[in-house]
Amino acid sequence: AQKVTQAQTEISVVEKEDVTLDCVYETRDTTYYLFWYKQPPSGELVFLIRRNSFDEQNEISGRYSWNFQKSTSSFNFTITASQVVDSAVYFCALREGIYNQGGKLIFGQGTELSVKP
């Protein structure tokens, strides 16, 4: 069965520290998408990145980077030189069967990141 696990419930770091948020997924499909979302205190989930199962290249966007490893079924998210504005809940999500109707996502439990000044 499909499942997304974010084992870290809460992480607290001091500003400028690097932090990695873990995401492990389970799926029977060979084709799927993985996502990361950010939920700041305002409540609205913000899309950060999408990765398809055929593309294992790591991606970097400013201070954010993502490491996708099919061998370990992991899609980890690293924030370099964290800032207070990075404080939020971060969700990892999985979409199986990229041709299925509706585009259902399976979400992890979320990791609450607190960056202290």
Place this chain on the structure above:
Amino acid sequence: DVKVTQSSRYLVKRTGEKVFLECVQDMDHENMFWYRQDPGLGLRLIYFSYDVKMKEKGDIPEGYSVSREKKERFSLILESASTNQTSMYLCASSAYNEQFFGPGTRLTVL
């Protein structure tokens, strides 16, 4: 930019009341979703719709119904609200892959 709006940010209702949560998107997306978010449980899918008048049950549909009469609007209905439905409700829409979310409605049932 995709815009998903929800009718209320905060709502307080009494047990047994009928509750309507409205969601509107302005990007002509086919798919729309309703989730509830509870601490430690992440986002759980209640219902989704992939076309007008079409609906599919998610993981936790009990106690809820939905309506999609127009493409841009997806309503979540609590026929008889109960205290265990106190939660944050999030609406989302998508064209194909990534979903775009509204600001959420924090519902309290007393």
